[in-house]
Amino acid sequence: MTRTWQDIAKAKQAALSDSIPPEWRVPTDIMPPDSQLDVTGFPRDSGFFTKDELKYTTAKIPEILQQIHCKAWKAVDVAQAFSKRAAKTGKPIGPLHGLPVSLKDNFNIIGKDSTLGFVSWVGVPATYNTVLVDVLLKAGAVLYVKTNVPTAMMIAESVNNTFGRTVNPLNRKLTSGGSSGGESALIAFGGSVLGVGTDIGGSLRIPAACTGIFTLRPSFGRFPTANAKSGLAGQEAVNSVNGPMARTLDDIEFFAKNVVNSEPWKLDPKCLPISWRPVDVGRKLRLGVIWNDGIVVPTPPVRRALKHAVEKLQEASHEIVDWEPELHQEAMDLLVSPTTPFASVEHGKFKHVGYTGVFNILDYSAVSFPSGIYADSELDKAETGIKTLSQMDAQIQAEYNAGAVHGMPVSLQLVASRLEEEKAVAMTRVVLEGLGVAA
Amino acid sequence: MTRTWQDIAKAKQAALSDSIPPEWRVPTDIMPPDSQLDVTGFPRDSGFFTKDELKYTTAKIPEILQQIHCKAWKAVDVAQAFSKRAAKTGKPIGPLHGLPVSLKDNFNIIGKDSTLGFVSWVGVPATYNTVLVDVLLKAGAVLYVKTNVPTAMMIAESVNNTFGRTVNPLNRKLTSGGSSGGESALIAFGGSVLGVGTDIGGSLRIPAACTGIFTLRPSFGRFPTANAKSGLAGQEAVNSVNGPMARTLDDIEFFAKNVVNSEPWKLDPKCLPISWRPVDVGRKLRLGVIWNDGIVVPTPPVRRALKHAVEKLQEASHEIVDWEPELHQEAMDLLVSPTTPFASVEHGKFKHVGYTGVFNILDYSAVSFPSGIYADSELDKAETGIKTLSQMDAQIQAEYNAGAVHGMPVSLQLVASRLEEEKAVAMTRVVLEGLGVAA
Numbered sequence: 006m007t008r009t010w011q012d013i014a015k016a017k018q019a020a021l022s023d024s025i026p027p028e029w030r031v032p033t034d035i036m037p038p039d040s041q042l043d044v045t046g047f048p049r050d051s052g053f054f055t056k057d058e059l060k061y062t063t064a065k066i067p068e069i070l071q072q073i074h075c076k077a078w079k080a081v082d083v084a085q086a087f088s089k090r091a092a093k094t095g096k097p098i099g100p101l102h103g104l105p106v107s108l109k110d111n112f113n114i115i116g117k118d119s120t121l122g123f124v125s126w127v128g129v130p131a132t133y134n135t136v137l138v139d140v141l142l143k144a145g146a147v148l149y150v151k152t153n154v155p156t157a158m159m160i161a162e163s164v165n166n167t168f169g170r171t172v173n174p175l176n177r178k179l180t181s182g183g184s185s186g187g188e189s190a191l192i193a194f195g196g197s198v199l200g201v202g203t204d205i206g207g208s209l210r211i212p213a214a215c216t217g218i219f220t221l222r223p224s225f226g227r228f229p230t231a232n233a234k235s236g237l238a239g240q241e242a243v244n245s246v247n248g249p250m251a252r253t254l255d256d257i258e259f260f261a262k263n264v265v266n267s268e269p270w271k272l273d274p275k276c277l278p279i280s281w282r283p284v285d286v287g288r289k290l291r292l293g294v295i296w297n298d299g300i301v302v303p304t305p306p307v308r309r310a311l312k313h314a315v316e317k318l319q320e321a322s323h324e325i326v327d328w329e330p331e332l333h334q335e336a337m338d339l340l341v342s343p344t345t346p347f348a349s350v351e352h353g354k355f356k357h358v359g360y361t362g363v364f365n366i367l368d369y370s371a372v373s374f375p376s377g378i379y380a381d382s383e384l385d386k387a388e389t390g391i392k393t394l395s396q397m398d399a400q401i402q403a404e405y406n407a408g409a410v411h412g413m414p415v416s417l418q419l420v421a422s423r424l425e426e427e428k429a430v431a432m433t434r435v436v437l438e439g440l441g442v443a444a
Numbered sequence: 445m446t447r448t449w450q451d452i453a454k455a456k457q458a459a460l461s462d463s464i465p466p467e468w469r470v471p472t473d474i475m476p477p478d479s480q481l482d483v484t485g486f487p488r489d490s491g492f493f494t495k496d497e498l499k500y501t502t503a504k505i506p507e508i509l510q511q512i513h514c515k516a517w518k519a520v521d522v523a524q525a526f527s528k529r530a531a532k533t534g535k536p537i538g539p540l541h542g543l544p545v546s547l548k549d550n551f552n553i554i555g556k557d558s559t560l561g562f563v564s565w566v567g568v569p570a571t572y573n574t575v576l577v578d579v580l581l582k583a584g585a586v587l588y589v590k591t592n593v594p595t596a597m598m599i600a601e602s603v604n605n606t607f608g609r610t611v612n613p614l615n616r617k618l619t620s621g622g623s624s625g626g627e628s629a630l631i632a633f634g635g636s637v638l639g640v641g642t643d644i645g646g647s648l649r650i651p652a653a654c655t656g657i658f659t660l661r662p663s664f665g666r667f668p669t670a671n672a673k674s675g676l677a678g679q680e681a682v683n684s685v686n687g688p689m690a691r692t693l694d695d696i697e698f699f700a701k702n703v704v705n706s707e708p709w710k711l712d713p714k715c716l717p718i719s720w721r722p723v724d725v726g727r728k729l730r731l732g733v734i735w736n737d738g739i740v741v742p743t744p745p746v747r748r749a750l751k752h753a754v755e756k757l758q759e760a761s762h763e764i765v766d767w768e769p770e771l772h773q774e775a776m777d778l779l780v781s782p783t784t785p786f787a788s789v790e791h792g793k794f795k796h797v798g799y800t801g802v803f804n805i806l807d808y809s810a811v812s813f814p815s816g817i818y819a820d821s822e823l824d825k826a827e828t829g830i831k832t833l834s835q836m837d838a839q840i841q842a843e844y845n846a847g848a849v850h851g852m853p854v855s856l857q858l859v860a861s862r863l864e865e866e867k868a869v870a871m872t873r874v875v876l877e878g879l880g881v882a883a
Contacts, residue, residue, distance in 0.1 A: 277716065
């Protein structure tokens with residue numbers, strides 16, 4: 006008898022569940038009720054995690070590494086706290102020694118499936134590692150979990166027929182974005198301190214924005230991409246890139262610097278031999294603001310966040326220019342724009358990757374960062390009679406539900422030129438100072 | 445009546461001839477006889493050039509620039525001496541101020557044809573400049589001549605139906621190579637001190653080798669390539685690159701450094717933002733030697749030059765490894781190989797671009813340099829009974845004529861990794877020291 010796709014998916018989900026030791030599964034009686042939408046407090050409040058486990062999983066990367074390297078913490082304990090999996094021990098073998106790093110499903114690891122959500126790829130374990138996996142292992146990272154994606158990684162929510170849907174731990178009725186939405190959910194929940202996703206149209210930035218974390222979308226060639234699994238093999242008109250996702254900008258830079266300085270171009274011929282360069286971006290920036298992209302007006306909380314950011318940056322004496330396409334030859338330090346039209350959005354309603362996708366076409370470097378503004382059902386009511394720019398815009402405005410997204414963090418995007426990752430990070434730091442948001 | 449291609453070519457040649465002032469055309473009575481094969485001595489010996497003109501055209505680039513900048517020489521005189529064309533005057537406007545630079549035909553200059561040898565492109569002047577043209581003009585270079593190519597630039601000799609055939613000034617029965625063979629002939633004749641060609645399978649290195657001059661084939665993205673004319677528009681599997689051709693390695697580095705440091709990535713989005721980096725290559729190198737490529741054995745003078753180079757480098761305590769494909773993961777500083785199977789070769793007989801083309805596929809950086817060895821009809825006799833590697837090899841060995849190439853300089857190729865142009869140049873310098881050849 007032929008197995009249906011439902012049979013295969015069910016068996017895969019059972020195998021995944023079985024791979025988690027029974028003592029690490031949350032007992033039914035303490036599981037948050039379905040009515041509890043924000044579950045990010047669960048680890049802290051449930052009593053299910055020990056004091057040490059909470060200490061490890063809430064520490065910042067430099068502290069984790071310092072404690073491991075001075076042997077106050079054991080790498081195995083830290084990794085278990087994050088993952089309930091065993092970690093390598095011994096002397097530090099690299100700058101990430103003992104640091105648990107989570108990976109999006111499409112990073113191949115020998116012996117593990119990379120299904121990309123396709124049922125047909127269940128039970129087809131990778132026979133080689135993605136180059137970045139080798140780089141991270143050599144740096145001493147502990148790889149302990151792979152995270153969910155949409156089928157083929159080609160939509161902006163993380164749902165597929167193999168594993169089902171990933172929800173947003175800040176509000177389970179909302180999407181954690183996609184395609185790196187398993188990563189964003191895990192990091193926002195505190196189950197990972199540093200994750201790696203990929204981006205071909207916004208797949209790092211959209212999930213980061215939906216959960217209020219940081220990410221860096223590098224230009225192609227900056228981080229190694231060889232031997233990752235593609236959902237559209239052979240499509241090279243726009244190259245997929247990978248990048249870090251984390252709760253702080255410092256952690257983003259930590260990843261970028263260490264990966265680039267490992268000289269990954271010796272392992273991936275498409276990777277560019279450019280070291281992580283010191284940059285001096287100055288204290289006063291000239292920013293072009295993209296209020297909307299001419300196709301979709303951002304929803305009210307995003308409009309408010311962008312306006313707030315611009316006001317704060319003007320107060321901090323940065324020069325602000327309303328960017329229009331005809332200004333493309335003018336020298337700007339960077340562009341600031343919405344990351345997506347949404348704070349986050351109800352499952353199934355994410356639309357329009359235009360704000361991120363344009364910078365994949367241009368291959369520019371971009372950071373998505375939390376703006377410090379949170380959606381507010383009172384302040385961000387739907388406006389009526391607003392001029393719509395397109396059919397899609399009309400639909401997004403009609404579907405906007407101020408109550409549904411109340412309390413969600415709003416992110417914005419900073420864009421530098423091609424291969425200016427150092428500048429993008431450094432300028433984000435300056436902007437965060439202006440906004441009074443922690444880096 | 446429809447004009448035939450012969451009519452169009454004849455008219456174009458006449459127009460080209462008319463563009464040269466009568467007083468700069470060589471009178472018939474002092475023209476070297478057809479029997480004189482090496483015409484490189486003509487400028488010095490004919491009395492046709494003034495003492496000053498000879499001084500200008502035999503000086504090295506730093507001297508030319510210094511004399512112009514301190515106003516001892518006039519840029520217009522230097523440019524006239526090279527070109528019989530007027531040059532800009534005034535204060536130095538850039539690091540190449542007053543330096544005449546010759547360009548291969550496919551660099552677009554507003555108002556000038558870029559025929560690539562096609563009769564159908566006669567009378568179709570460019571409406572925009574190639575980005576590199578703008579870069580050179582902004583640096584103060586004087587563009588005074590465009591040089592011949594094979595039709596579509598896709599063979600290794602420079603012959604086409606519009607302008608005819610370019611010959612080798614060192615021996616007019618031999619080819620100056622191609623496709624940048626107009627450049628190599630002009631530079632070897634002393635009609636240019638610095639030229640720019642292009643390379644998609646060896647088109648910089650082959651003509652440089654046929655005339656005993658230097659060139660650098662950079663990796664794609666190092667020098668700007670935008671808006672040059674292609675013979676195969678749309679073909680991007682292997683990208684064409686451009687690079688300098690000159691009589692010294694110093695001049696090659698001078699061009700590379702100044703072009704890269706002009707930040708051409710701000711003008712060409714495919715150009716990489718990598719400054720010209722200081723490198724320390726060490727005094728002892730580990731070189732892999734490619735004695736032959738498995739398809740064609742180099743002709744006797746090239747075999748002798750490579751053997752000589754290896755012996756000298758061993759004497760200078762460099763480490764030499766006979767490179768085989770299975771060694772590709774071993775760390776070498778660089779590879780040394782023939783640039784072509786030939787010193788040069790009779791017109792119509794150039795074959796096999798394998799020694800250069802493989803590094804276009806790999807997009808590696810490579811230098812072709814004169815080895816200090818000259819073909820010698822006594823030392824480099826054709827060998828009989830030598831095992832041939834392929835049909836093409838058999839044909840090349842059968843056609844080899846030791847007498848025809850007697851006295852021609854033999855060049856070799858040094859290859860570094862992708863985007864290691866600084867290293868390629870610096871290591872060539874170390875190798876030249878070992879060989880006792882001037883840089």
